[in-house]
Every structure is written in structure tokens, then in C-alpha cells.
Amino acid sequence: MAVPSTDLHLIRAARRVFTGPSTLLDDPKQRARSARYLADLAHPYGLELPDGPGQEALGRSHAEMAEALIGALVPPHEPVDLLVLAFARHDVLPGRATATYLSHLCPGTPLSFAVCDQGPAAVVSGLRLAHAYASPDGGTTALLIAVDQAVLPYRTPTPAPARQQAVAMLYRTAPVAGTEPGPDPAGDVVPAPARMTVLRQHPDVAAGDVAALAGSELAALSAGRPDTRIVLGVDLAAAWPAHPTGGVTVAPPGQPVTGPWWTLLDVLAAGPARSGPVLTADYDPDLRYLCLTGWETTPVDTRPR
């Protein structure tokens, strides 16, 4: 399943690792509310919560992470039309309509919603939705925020993300001249202008088939471009031990949702002579999605502004 060449341009991005507990959960009312919800959520599945649920598992809320990145990335004079929050592991404030809240904080009061229940592929679906939403006449701005939630109050069959971190990516249907630094150029913001050239999602790919499919897809998408750089998700690299290594960067382990995007930003922004195509590929062994995206970088304008 493929989305053909599009006019969606990554303008800039912001990313951050978050430490410490949620300040919202300092409020006893919020803690009690969250604890009650989580207890009702877990009970039918026989999951045990710590004594006094909500007292010990105080992860950062999605809203806190996203809010910080919006502030760093989107200046007040740049209204956003669409905001998509993508996650795999749920929020520590599970009942909150966080995307609706973020709409209020984000310049432009964008149409906002969350994409989930799809593992790491939710980020790619968010990108796909942004592409589908974008007006072909240009002028649409979309903000895609991916979060890794490290703290849940019950045991999960797969390890928690190593860090609580988030990546926010600002897209437009038209490129910008030069590089706009964003409100916080010295901190979390990565200038990484690039045009999305392809997006493919292959559902229900068996683990035994993923190496062949990923290999053929990457070969086809990089045909005639020996300078193509590739970002592989760590789970795809594990499922494909013989994956190519030349020009390939494997995302670090422990960040299933944000890791490939964090690494993509590194690759897009790497080196003064940066140009040429970049591909990402990732595989979720649980929900069996193989997702690929393609990017054509554009030179960064490094002139003093």
C-alpha cells in the first residue's frame, strides 16, 4: 500500500528526552482520578497495580511532553492546521483528550486528534493522515508529535521504552526558503528540511517474510541512487540479520515509537554537504506492520540571518 510522491515537506523538528515525574500528577485529585481509571482498566485483565495505584507510577504525561515541543517548534505567527499525536503506550492521564487540549495551546487552534492502537506504525499513519488532509493547493501546515511513554503502572510483556521522549515534526505542503529556526533554535529544534517522496505501509507481514519484503522495497526505492542513506528501526534490523550496512543507520534500541524519527532527523541534518535521498524502514513484530518512508533532502541555508 503506497502513497505516491507528495508535496509534504518537513520544515523543522524538535525532540527532547523528559525526566522526572508528571507535575500534573502532583495534584492529588488528578492522581486519584487517574488511579481509579487505571484500576478499572486493568481489573478485567487480571493485571495488578501497585498498592495505592497511581502513587508509584508517575510518568510524564503526553500533554507535558507535547506542550514543551510545541513551544519550542511553533512560533505564534505560524498557525498550524492539523495536529496529530501518535503513541503506542498510553498516557499516565488515560482519560484525557490530550490532542484536544493541545489544539488550544498550538498556534492556529488546529484540528487535533490522536492515532493509536497501531504500535510504532501509528506515526506513519499520522503522516499519512497529514498527507491526506493537506490541501493540494498548498498552504496546509501539519504538526505530527510522536511520544514514547516509559511508565505504566502494570507489567507489560515487552520492555518499556528506555527513556520518555518525544519528537515533533512540522510539515507544510510547500517548502520554505532557507531554514526557519523556530522559537528555540538553540535547544531542541533540528533544522531538517526535506520533502517526503514516498510512504508505504505493509500490514500483516510475517516475521519470516519481512527481510525479503524490506530488501525488495528498499532496493526499488533506492534504484539508481547509490547515495541513498537508510534508517532502519531496531526491530527491523533484528528481524533482518543480513540487512545491508553501507549507508545504513540503525536506530538505537529502547525507543520503539520515536527512535526511528529521532535518528532520521540526525541523518537529515548530518554534514554540511547533506543532500540526496533518505529512506526509513521499520517493522513491528507484534502487529506485523512494515512501514517505509522516503525523503529528499534540501540544502540547509546556513547564512547568518
Next chain:
Amino acid sequence: MTALDAVAVHLPPHRVPIESLAGPLELTEMQVRLFRRFHGLDQVRRDPDRSLADLLRQAATGLTALRGQEHRVRFVLYGRAFPVVVPYPVNPLHDVCRALGLGHAVSFTLTQQSCASALLAVEMAGRLLAAEPGPHPPGGGPLALVLTAEKAFTRDAQFIPETSVFSEGASACLVSLDGPRDRLLGYACRQRGEFDVAGGASGAQFQREYRPALADVIGRALTVAGVDLDDIRLILPHNVNVVTWQRLSRLIGFPRDRVLLDNVRETGHVFCADAFTNYLTARDRGLLSPGDRYLVAAVGAGEGATFAAMVFAH
């Protein structure tokens, strides 16, 4: 143009009078009386023996138009009011998709617009289908399946204080770009994140602005659709309560008897499924004729607020 090809709804058969909710929800006699006499609520549907996956499966299998067309389904969008309904990584959506022969479809949940998430899912389903590369053979184009389903699994999912009570239920809706019936003419959505409870919003301010905000988004949807309110044959409301819609009808100048409120008494608020429940009721009762314009409205409230409306041509 986005079109609803087929709609199915599953409501648990077990009916619970609202008086029976008083004990578990610690409602006073006065609060129950308010629900019944003032808000026009009577009963809710519950099925403690059926899971969320059961509800999703029941709704989807009731969609007879899906049978034999599974290969055309590119996307399954689960529009859900409550952002989190199962512990991670339990995934009823993907379990049900595989069981229905839809493992090949890109499937995900759209949420955090509370009970307006279903209208969002219909809108985004149409946009995703429109972005699919063509050409497609006549009558053989790609499809999307929009699902809704909710369990009243926690206190916040059982009632809205002083406002409404929730029924469990589910719906399934087949969306195409070239279907002959129920074509989407316009969609509008307005979010009010400042009413976020965790952010310390004032409930009183929300109550004051509720109906004007809903009236505003209805006006926006009509504008997008290019039709006047006078052109609307029927409004399919969210089933929050009767009095809200009586007052809203007065505010926008729309005849009360053309707002389908019968299901408020029958089911109360079925989260995101109200639109589809009311659509089937309207169709079954012959309230819509070919070519009629009708308006669907939804409000997602409780944690922030989302007001949404859609205009269709039947």
C-alpha cells in the same frame, strides 16, 4: 465524494433502567429524577459478559455489505471516545480485523475528540481513500471501514453528572468514494481545549458556551456543504439528552420535531455510535427520502470539548 455505503449497529439487548444505576454510581434520588423527567433519559444498554472485541465483532458482522468486499477495504478506522480502553498491548481492533479477514487493511484508532471522534473517522476515511492512487474500476474502488465501540468500564464511561448516561454499543460503517447513497457534503469541527478538566477548566463556562458553540459548528458545516438550514430535512443529534436539543433547536430556529430524539429515551448516549444508531432509526422509519439533506451533530465533552457536524445527501 465520501459516501456511506452501509451502516450497522450493535446494541446489547440487556436494558437497564436508570434507577438501577443509582446505587453503583452513588446518585441521589433527585439526580435520577433529573435524568428521567428533565433530560428524557430512561434506560441504558449494558452487557457485562461481552468484551470490547465482542462489541466490535458484532457490529462488523452485522454489516452484510462487507461480505465479499473485504479485499477492497484499505483502511479500518476505529473512532473512539475514550482514549484508553484496554491495557497495553491488548489490541481488540487488530484481533477483530484479523478475525474478519481484514488483516491486510491499515487499521488504527482515532481518538481524543471524545464522542465526536466518529465523525472525524468518517472524514479522515474519505480523505485517505481520496489519496489512494487510481484509477479504480467502477464499483470496485477502495473502501474504508469505520468502527465505533465502547464499554462502560469506568465511572467516567457510565454517566456525565447532571447531563447524561451512557449505553454500551458499537457501529460499523462502510465508506467509499463513489457510493450512490448518503454522500458527505460538508464537515466542520471546532475544538475547545480550554475546557480541559486537567487544565483546571470551569464547568460553568463550558455549560454557558455549549449550545452557542454547537450552533456555530452546525452553521460552519452548512456553509461547507453549501446548503441552508432550511434545506435540512432532519437532524441526527448526539443522544446526550432531550433538553439540550430542545434548547438548541430554539437557538438555531429549527423545528424540534425534525430532530430525531427518540433514541435518547431508548439508549441514552451511546458514545460515538449515536450518529449511526440515529441514522438507522431514520432510515427504518422512512424519515429520509432520496435527495434529502440531513445533518449529524456530535459533541465530545468532559476532557476538553470538540463540537462537530456533518451534512449528508441521502
